[in-house]
Structure formats: C-alpha cells, structure tokens
Amino acid sequence: MKIKEILKSDKYGDQVVVKGWVRTKRTSKNVAFIALNDGSTIHNVQVVVDLNEISEESIAEATTGASVAIEGIMIESPGSGQNVEISAKKVTVLGPADPEVYPLQPKKHSLEFLREKAHLRFRTNTFGAITRVRHAMIYAIHKFFNDKGFYNIHTPIITGSDAEGAGEMFRVTTLELNNLPRKEDGSINFEEDFFGKETNLTVSGQLEAELAALAMGEVYTFGPTFRAENSNTSRHLAEFWMIEPEMAFYDIHDDMDLAEEMLKYLIRYALENCMDDLQFLSKRLQEEEKNKKQEDRAPMELIEKLKFVLENDFERITYTEAIDILRDSKPNKKGKFQFPVDKWGVDMQSEHERYLVEKHFQKPVIVTGYPKEIKAFYMKVNEDNNTVRAMDVLFPGIGEIIGGSQREEKYDVLLKRMEEMSVPAEEMWWYLETRKFGTVPHAGFGLGFERLMLFVTGMGNIRDVIPFPRTPQNAEF
C-alpha cells in the first residue's frame, strides 16, 4: 500500500504491507520509531516497533537510507504529529545502507552538495517534492492542450538544418573523429557520414511544428532541446525540455491570450494538485530567506506569489513603451543600469526586464513589437516595416519564460527577410513551400519547461528542477 493512501485512511485495525526507504529511526528501551517514505507523498508514515516483540537486533540495519518492507496494522496514533501509524508485526530489511558511508543524513543538505549526489537526491524531501510537481506539470501541459483540441507532434531530435537560428548546436555524427574523411580541398566529406550530410541535435521544433499546424490547425511539441552555448547561469541548461504550440489562424493577440491562459492553467493545476509539496517548498524557501538581507528577500511567499499571478492580468506593453518607461526610470537617470537605455532599437538586458517586472509593474509583463533587427527571420513584419510581431513573456525572478511571435506568412516578405539575415533559403525550401501553397496567418511560442518549474517551485537554480542537469563541463549520471 502506498504511504499516501495510508495517511488518508482511517481504517484502523487493517493489516497493511508498506515498502519504502527509512528516513530516520529513533529507539528507546521498549519501542523504536521508523519514519518511512516511499515517494508517493512528502509525508512519512511512522512505523512503531515494539522491542519486546521484535528484537532491536533484527532492525539494526534499518538505518537512514535502507529499504524495508513492513507488515503491520494501521492504528490511530497516540502521539501528536500524525493521525495514523503502523504497528509493525514484521520488519524486513531489503537493502541496508551503511550509515558510515551513506551520504544523506537526516539533516539539511546544501543544494550544491545534493547536485553532486544527483543519483540519491530523489530521496530528499526537496527533490521528492520537485519530482512530483514536475510530473504534475508535464501531465497538465498535455491535458491543457488535449482539452483544447491541440495535437501533440513529435518533431525530429536530429536535424539536418542549421538554420533554426537559436544558438550553438551539438554535432551528431558517426564519423571516426580521429580519421575524418576529407574532400580534395581538405574539408570534411560529410557525404560519408550517417545521413550523408551535416546533422545536429535540434535547438527548436518550431519550424516542423509550423508545417503540422498548416494542416492540423492547432498543434504543440513537448520535447528535449539542445543548446551548445557555453552558458553558465542558474537559468540555462544544455539539454532542456520545451513546449512549442503552433496555431493556424492565430494572430499575435490570440498568441498572447493562449500563453497567458496556459501559464495560469498550469499554476492553478499545481495549486489544486500539489499543495502538500508546494507548502513544503514554501516553508523551505522561507527558512532560506531568513538568512538573506531584508532588501534581497522575496516580497511574497511561494503560494501567495502563485495565487497573485493567477488573479492578475499580465501587463501588455510594446517594446516602444518599455523603452520609454526604462528611459524615464529612476535607475536609468541615476546611472544605476550597467547598460543605460538611451535610444530606441537597443536590446533589453536582464536588468531592464527585471526592472519592468519586479519594480515597475510588479507582475508578469508581455512585451510586443520589437525592432526587427534584434529578432528572428520568421517573425511577421509589421506595417511600419520596422518592428515585428514578437512577444516575450517576462516573469519575476526568471526573466523570459516564453518567447513567441506571429509568423511571417507572406512568401516574398519571408524570402527577403531570410536573405537580409543570411538564412540559407535553398536549404529551407520545405519551410518556404508552406507559404507558397495555402499559406495562412499563424503564430506560436516556446515555453522553457524548466523555467516554468523554477517559478512554480520557487527554486533558484535550474539545475535543481531537472533530475540530471546537463551543463558545460558536466554530464555526470
């Protein structure tokens, strides 16, 4: 029986078998207590062992980290702290964990330490909670789209195009690296490679998702994404999961509406289904906050923050309005920004996004209408021929959580944009053909799944919301 079910039950007297891992064991002369967890919930079940019936020796190996099977009876707990507990009739240690060397102790560990113990950190309260919330969010994403009539599309992980225009790519090859086949001019002959051409891991499924949307109407991808950027921040991974909806007949406003609706749906789902875990994460955060200086502390605790996002409309402004606000802002006038905002056309830096979201509006902000020079070739050019129908959703503490746009559906304009930005049009013939045959206005966006996880769990480092993070110089486990 799962511990989650036992703790909800009041069938005192029922016989149960529980299997799990020991968190702590406390012994006294006549009685021992084992706090047992099986991953089904943040809470442990308390197993009571009468040492007059079961010898202390037989449970000697039931130390922190050991796996055990308990046969016993559910009883109403006389102690405070829990309603139900299990009176053990038989304790079997399935797999001992030598307490001299088992690295997880019944105490707080730093997140940095646990990162080096990623194979065992699932056994901690924090990562158990994160893992359950992560699952709930994965499920909720599929449910959200399914209920709206979207189709899930599996886009390729190995791609032959290097024109997706989103960062450095990981090369995929079966060529022998110590003995590369060369052409006469000395360059590598990729015709001998597995696919007969240069291939990489995908940096986005968007282009393929567009192809599907232009027949299926509303589609989404949810798959692994790879970026070989040498990026060392708490918000970047070399391998992460991205959700990319793509919708025919949507304009930029429909796109924004969907993005806001989806984010709120997911947050609501977490509040309705993961309250135990969120409460634990919130408490954990609040304890961490105590060690911070007053000005660095979060203005709201986790659950309050999630509810706040649910209950308020996202602020929608144009890039031009954003630049005006920033130019007239106190930190800009006082020279507090590392990158001063002086003229229209500059890209917004992290500090500017943070100012807008955390100081000026104090809620999520969607910025649209960026200068076309700083955005991708596929974004629809506005009538002013100066800005594009891009939209970035900015979240407090995280920055850009969603980046999206209405796509350029006009063949001539798209081709011209590709030439301007030196995107090889010949290679992208298939993408262009969708604009040649039955093109329609359409839009889409990309949501970084781990960035969503950062927000929902309140964690500060993206390496702690994915089980096995891949970052520069680190592919352990």
Added chain:
RNA sequence: UCCCCUUUAGCUCAGUUGGUUAGAGCGGCUGACUGUUAAUCAGUAGGUCCUUGGUUCAAGUCCAAGAAGGGGAGCCA
C-alpha cells in the same frame, strides 16, 4: 566566454598580525532513557586544511598557476 566569491572532519562552517598536539555544531559509533517527531543525555572515533610550485627558521594562514563549486553578465527558453 568575462567579472566577483568560495574550497579546512561524512555535512555546515570557525580558525587572530604566519608560530607548538587544527576546532565547533550536526551526522556516525557505544551506552543510558516507558511513545519519539531533525527525540534527549553521556562518552567516543574521525583531517592529503582542493592540487602543484614558490617565499620563510616556520604556511590552513602570504604569493603564483591550475582545478572544482557558487553568484552575476552575455546568449537564450
């Protein structure tokens, strides 16, 4: 890739102007305790002071290079 910080016991950290046998709390182990909640109390073991080189009579402490980790920036989701 750039800037800043850190590296001392299993974990979290202290270690004075360079000076003798390097400390604490937690955890482990041993024992005590009539139901505990990260139990409590007593005792006990445990160290390549990140690595290499240098300065010095003497280096955990000063200098140089490197490694690992963290924070921030860029890039982005």
